[in-house]
Amino acid sequence: MLTSNPTEGTPQSVMDNSAKLFRIYNHYRVVVGLILVGSLFFFTQPQVNQFQHLFLFEIGSICYLALNIFIAFLLLAGLKxxxxxxxxxxxxxxxxxxxxxxxSTGTSSGIANLIIISVAAGNILLYGKPGVFLAALSALCTLSIxxxxxxxxxxxxxEIVQSGILGIIYFAAAFxxxxxxxxxxASEKLAQLRAKNIAELEMLNHQIIQRMQTGIIVxxxxxxxxxxxxxxxLLLEPSSDAVQPTPTTLPIELKxxxxxxxxxxxxxxxxxxxxSSRxxxxxxxxxxxxxxxxxILIFLEDTSKVAQQAQQMKLASLGRLTAGIAHEIRNPLGAISHATxxxxxxxxxxPGDKKMTDIILRHANRMNGIIENVLQLSRRKQPDQQILELNTWLQEFIDDYLASGGIEADITFKPESENAYIRFDSSQLEQVLTNLIDNGLRYSKxxxxxxxxxxxxxxxxxxxxSFINIIDQGPGISSDNIVHVFEPFFTTNSSGTGLGLYLSREICEANQAxxxxxxxxxxxxxxRITFAHYKKRT
Structure with a gap:
């Protein structure tokens, strides 16, 4: 029995395909109508005598052509x-x-072939029971005729047998x-499902690639x-508030x-x-x-993270080492200092012996300072980072430094024209700046x-x-010493330990600066201290 809603349970893709095929089939019907109408002008008298009702055939042919032309205009006007x-x-x-x-001449005429084509087309265009209904209607009409x-x-x-055979053909074509x-x-659904899965997988891969911490370039x-x-x-062109154009070629360093x-x-x-990046x-x-x-697939890795991990391992080893040398060296060193x-x-x-005791005491104090710096480096806790507005924080730091330093110093402060935000441990930043400013003031003097x-x-x-430049008026660092300036225990000052700049860089690296x-x-x-983006967490 035919359902009340022929579209119920019909996939949308099938309905879309049926609409497209219906347009093609209607073109076919227009051509058939033209042939039928055109054939009316070429019938001979013997052929005319074979028609049951010639006038009815003429009217039917003209109506068939007119109806299909009308449907063609509706489709052309946008009917779906x-x-x-x-x-x-x-x-x-x-x-x-x-x-x-x-x-015409009955079941022996060629019109029966047109009915077979219509039944076949109907079962292609329609889904399920409507197609079978169309075959049954055709068989019933042909048998009745x-x-x-x-x-x-x-x-x-x-002719009844012949109409029965036609009915069988109608149903055979339908099934x-x-x-x-x-x-x-089913094949189309499977293809669409696979296409959807591929599209989802492609989107998932794109999201995974975009969210990876490793830089990927093709x-x-x-x-x-x-x-x-x-x-x-971010690794090649760090983000900014301004919209940056998408690059089309590799940076020269990477190329x-x-x-x-x-x-x-x-x-x-x-x-x-x-x-543009440090x-x-x-x-x-x-x-x-x-x-x-x-x-070519290019993987980019931020070596600062690897260096940070290596730093933690280095500090752990240094802590175990200094725990051992603290007792073995500081106690004898303390005895030497006290005896001196x-x-x-x-x-x-x-006077000569007095001078020798001063030398011993000065170098003993220097060795004790080296041990203190090494212990400070090994015992340094993990940074407690917080977001700081650099202009405001730095002004407060300068005021505190001048108030507690007990020295006369001229510190010129040139703030950023806009707010400059950083993510850093404030106590560790204070330690780094104190060390750099002490050195700068000393060499300027x-x-x-x-x-x-x-x-x-x-x-x-x-x-x-954001960055901070610490500029002094000292003699500067020679080109030969620049490559060694951040190495531990390297110093050009006879009274220095050579650990100040090394310790300052280690602290900056721990804060991703x-x-x-x-x-x-x-x-x-x-x-120069160059800070990581304040929205970037370690």
Whole structure:
């Protein structure tokens, strides 16, 4: 029995395909209508005599053509046929063709072939029971025409058999095409499901790649970018509030390492720093084979994180070492210092011996200072980072430094024109700045006789990474010593321990900042602290 809603349970994809096929089928009906109408002008008298009702055939042919032309104009005007429209149109089609079958020569005419085509098309266009209903209607009409013609027009009973065969053909076409349509529909559903799964998987892969901490770049053989994830863009071009255009080529530093890897793929390239970032990046390369040519996959790693982990391991080892040497060295050193102080108070010492005791005491104090710095480095706790507004915090620090230092110093402060936010442990930042300012004031006084220093706050070009420049008026650092200035125990001051700058850099690295010496001809000596983006957590 035909359901009340033919579209119930019909997949949307099948309905869309039926609408497209219905347009094609209607073009076919227009052509058939034109042929039927055109044939009216070429019938001979013997052919005319074979018609049951020529006038009815002429009227039916003209109506068939006019109806299909009208439907064609509706489709051209934008009508989107539903299943109900298709079913109604196919029923009218079958009824008109059976009317032409009756008015012509009966079941022996070629109109029966047109009915078979209509039934076949209907079972392709319609889904389920409507197609079977169309075959049953066609078989019933054809059989009724045959019986009527046998009774009223004394036709041969074989026409009833012939109409029965046509009915069987109608149902056979219906069931065969229904089965084929179901298979095609199932294949289409499977293809759509797989396409959906592939699209979801592609989206998932894209999200995973974009959220990875490792930078990923895909480039062609000529170095033109095909894809870059968010981590890679941060490592090469750190984010800023301004909208940055998407790069199309590799940065020059990365392009150089790509060219080097092509020549020697087995050799690991050296880390590099992009022009707008202080982050040191390690690039690794591999090829992606394609049907045509090769793409190159580049992995970018932030070596500061690896260095931070190595630093923690180093500090742990240093802590175990200093725990042992504290007892073995400080106790004898304390005895030496105490004995030297007692010896220096003796009235029997001549000036030469007095000078020797001063040397012993001074170097004993220096050794004790080295041990204190090493213990401080090994015992340093994990940074307790907080967001600081650098201009405000630095002004308060300068006021506290001048108030508690007990020295006369001239500190010039040049703040950033806008708010500069950083993420840093405030106590550790105070320790680093105190060390750098003490050094700067000391070297400025040695050269100029005045304790002067300048603190500048700014942002790196095209980024929102804040920095502090600590500029003194001292003699600067020679080019030979620049590469060693941050090494432990390296110093050019006979009274220094050589651990101040090393300790300051270690503290900055622990807070994901960078301490560098800026060799600028416009300044005598400048140390710069470049902070990580304040929204970036360690």
């Amino acid at each position: 046929p539903s299943i109900e429209h298709v079913l109604f149109s196919m029923i009218i089609d079958v009824l008109i063709l059976n009317g032409l079958l009756y008015s 045959a019986i009527y013609m046998v009774i009223q027009h004394n036709r041969e009973p074989s 065969i095409l229904q089965n084929i349509s179901r298979r095609i529909s 480039t062609d053989e000529f170095g033109d970018l095909r894809m870059m994830n968010h981590a890679a863009s 150089q390492r790509l060219d080097h890897w092509r020549l020697e793929p087995q050799v690991r390239t050296e880390p590099f720093k992009s022009q 982050t040191q990046v390690q690039a690794n390369f591999t090829r992606l084979d394609k049907d045509q040519g090769h793409d 102080q007692l010896l220096s108070e003796s009235v029997n010492l001549d 040695q050269k100029t006789g005045k304790s002067t220093i300048t603190l500048e706050v700014g942002s790196t070009t095209n980024t929102d990474k 960078h301490l560098d010496y800026i060799n600028d001809s416009e300044t005598n000596s400048c140390f």
